[in-house]
Amino acid sequence: xxxxxxxxxxxxxxxxxxxxxxxxxxxxxxxxxxxxxxxxxxxxxxxxxxxxxxxxxxxxxxxxxxxxxxxxxxxxxxxxxxxxxxxxxxxxxxxxxxxxxxxxxxxxxxxxxxxxxxxxxxxxxxxxxxxxxxxxxxxxxxxxxxxxxxxxxxxxxxxxxxxxxxxxxxxxxxxxxxxxxxxxxxxxxxxxxxxxxxxxxxxxxxxxxxxxxxxxxxxxxxxxxxxxxxxxxxxxxxxxxxxxxxxxxxxxxxxxxxxxxxxxxxxxxxxxxxxxxxxxxxxxxxxxxxxxxxxxxxxxxxxxxxxxxxxxxxxxxxxxxxxxxxxxxxxxxxxxxxxxxxxxxxxxxxxxxxxxxxxxxxxxxxxxxxxxxxxxxxxxxxxxxxxxxxxxxxxxxxxxxxxxxxxxxxxxxxxxxxxxxxxxxxxxxxxxxxxxxxxxxxxxxxxxxxxxxxxxxxxxxxxxxxxxxxxxxxx
Numbered sequence: 001x002x003x004x005x006x007x008x009x010x011x012x013x014x015x016x017x018x019x020x021x022x023x024x025x026x027x028x029x030x031x032x033x034x035x036x037x038x039x040x041x042x043x044x045x046x047x048x049x050x051x052x053x054x055x056x057x058x059x060x061x062x063x064x065x066x067x068x069x070x071x072x073x074x075x076x077x078x079x080x081x082x083x084x085x086x087x088x089x090x091x092x093x094x095x096x097x098x099x100x101x102x103x104x105x106x107x108x109x110x111x112x113x114x115x116x117x118x119x120x121x122x123x124x125x126x127x128x129x130x131x132x133x134x135x136x137x138x139x140x141x142x143x144x145x146x147x148x149x150x151x152x153x154x155x156x157x158x159x160x161x162x163x164x165x166x167x168x169x170x171x172x173x174x175x176x177x178x179x180x181x182x183x184x185x186x187x188x189x190x191x192x193x194x195x196x197x198x199x200x201x202x203x204x205x206x207x208x209x210x211x212x213x214x215x216x217x218x219x220x221x222x223x224x225x226x227x228x229x230x231x232x233x234x235x236x237x238x239x240x241x242x243x244x245x246x247x248x249x250x251x252x253x254x255x256x257x258x259x260x261x262x263x264x265x266x267x268x269x270x271x272x273x274x275x276x277x278x279x280x281x282x283x284x285x286x287x288x289x290x291x292x293x294x295x296x297x298x299x300x301x302x303x304x305x306x307x308x309x310x311x312x313x314x315x316x317x318x319x320x321x322x323x324x325x326x327x328x329x330x331x332x333x334x335x336x337x338x339x340x341x342x343x344x345x346x347x348x349x350x351x352x353x354x355x356x357x358x359x360x361x362x363x364x365x366x367x368x369x370x371x372x373x374x375x376x377x378x379x380x381x382x383x384x385x386x387x388x389x390x391x392x393x394x395x396x397x398x399x400x401x402x403x404x405x406x407x408x409x410x411x412x413x414x415x416x417x418x419x420x421x422x423x424x425x426x427x428x429x430x431x432x433x434x435x436x437x438x439x440x441x442x443x444x445x446x447x448x449x450x451x452x453x454x455x456x457x458x459x460x461x462x463x464x465x466x467x468x469x470x471x472x473x474x475x
Contacts, residue, residue, distance in 0.1 A: 019194055023187035031180055038172045045168070049161055053140065054121070060092065061142050061154040068146060076152070077105040093129070093139055093155035101151060111151065112141075119144035129157070138162050197226045201233065213241040261292045318356040323394050323462075324349060324387045326359065330366045331385055334374060342380035345370070349387045355394040355462045357443060365439045369398040369458055372433060377402035377455060392464040399457035405449065436460070 060083065068076040073096075080094045084107050095106035103109060114124040120143065125136045141155025200218060207215045216237060217230040272285050324347075331347045338345035355362070366385070373383045377400030386397045440447050443462055450457040 020187060020191040023183075023191060027180065027183045027187060030183065031176065034176060034179055035172075038175070042165070042168045042172065046161065046165055049164065050140075050158070053156055053158055053161065054142075057140065057142050057154055057156050061152075064094075064152065064154060065144075068152070073146075073148065073150065080105045091157040093141055093153065093157065095151075095153040097151040097153075099149040099151075104150070106153070108153065111153070112139075115141070115143050115153070123158070135159075197230075201230070208237070213237055213244065261296055265289050265292050318358060320354045321357055321359050321362060323353045323355050323362065323396055324351065326362050327366055327385050327387050327396060330363060330370055333367070334370050337371070338374050338383060341374060343374060343377065343383055344381075345374070345383045345385070347385050347387075351388070353387050353389050353394045353396075355443075357462070361439050361442070365436050365460070366396065366398070368433065368436050369460075373398050373400040373402075373456075373458075376400070381455070390461070394462040395459060397457055397459040399452045399455060401452065401455035404451060404454060404456045 064076060064079050064083070067079040077096060080096060083092060084094060093106075093108055095108040095111065096104045097111045098104055101111040103111065108126060108129065110126070112122075112124045112126055115122050121140070122143070123138060123140050125138055127136065129139060130137055137157050137159040138161075139155050140158045141153050143151065143153040145151055197220075204215050204217045216234045219227050219230050219234075221227070268285055268288065272282065275281070328347050331345055335345055370383065370385060377383055381401045383398065383400045386395075386399070388395055437447065439445075440460060445463065446461045448459045448461065450459065
């Protein structure tokens with residue numbers, strides 16, 4: 001019963017859809033064009049056949065008229081009898097009548113009442129012509145009044161032309177009816193399929209609004225444009241679900257990571273509130289509180305920067321910049337930080353490699369990768385930054401010889417606030433690699449991680465920019 005109701009509802013929606021109404025309009029236009037075309041063909045064909053018949057009648061009439069002019073009425077009567085006897089003129093109609101319209105010669109027994117006037121062309125029917133025929137035949141004749149007052153009629157049986165016209169009209173009606181039936185069926189079929197796919201999208205949308213983003217639009221497996229649309233919508237829903245998951249994760253992580261410093265600040269302030277004022281301890285408390293607040297503010301600044309990178313399209317302001325030069329500046333900046341841990345920071349590759357980007361974004365991205373490698377690599381270890389072109393792509397990699405990461409952790413480290421257990425004691429908010437991931441998405445770049453044996457190698461591959469001819473620009 002429910003299946004029947006669903007089919008009925010789909011049929012009603014199909015008949016009410018704007019697509020079906022538009023299809024009906026085009027069917028009407030197409031039908032009008034077909035009718036006009038067939039009408040033209042019919043009129044042209046009928047006119048051609050009729051003109052051929054008129055030419056034969058006119059030629060025969062000219063022969064008889066010439067006989068009358070040359071030798072008078074007796075020669076005309078003989079010519080009429082000869083034409084009637086000639087098998088080539090089968091179906092020909094001849095009649096010579098006196099001034100009172102009494103037949104004198106010919107194969108028509110009476111002068112047709114429809115023929116009025118001194119001369120002309122006329123279609124008529126004669127009861128005495130082929131009385132055995134089931135239908136009264138149609139005759140066409142040319143007639144005129146001769147100088148002596150006699151009346152001459154020359155014609156032809158054109159019943160075949162009427163039969164031809166009837167067949168043409170019947171075929172025209174059948175073809176037009178068939179076209180309308182097929183067009184209507186095709187319109188209903190196409191519209192029903194379209195409405196069905198749209199209804200599937202609408203149904204999934206309603207389910208998503210009621211139960212969440214876990215639903216997906218079903219695919220038919222036809223690989224047509226509707227399947228492509230459904231696949232794109234499903235990818236979009238998956239992306240939205242992932243973003244919503246990230247938002248929830250960020251909210252939970254913000255609540256977790258900020259609760260600790262805020263709780264610590266409140267406990268310190270509450271403890272200081274119950275003590276007597278001491279300038280030295282108060283100064284120390286103020287400095288510690290400021291340091292804690294600076295950490296909280298840095299966290300919010302990083303979150304704001306990630307949001308700005310993801311929300312705005314800055315690619316319109318991209319210019320050709322030298323990745324190698326920016327990497328060398330980052331290495332120079334972090335050289336002192338690496339020396340504090342006894343590590344050696346170096347740059348491999350001095351060939352200019354150009355990419356279309358924002359200089360500040362690239363600087364921050366490389367800085368985050370280098371800072372992460374120094375902090376989480378081995379003490380007194382080695383950190384190497386390498387820039388090189390590869391298959392038309394610009395590649396920058398940062399590698400260390402520290403403990404590395406398991407493969408399961410490769411995707412997690414780019415999540416916001418994600419921190420390894422061994423890194424909990426290291427200063428930071430867990431947002432550095434999130435900035436790197438946001439910049440990579442903005443550039444359409446790929447981030448890949450490899451086991452450096454020992455250590456970890458993070459590689460950032462920028463797609464071909466098509467602007468290497470801009471190498472002369474200031475970078």
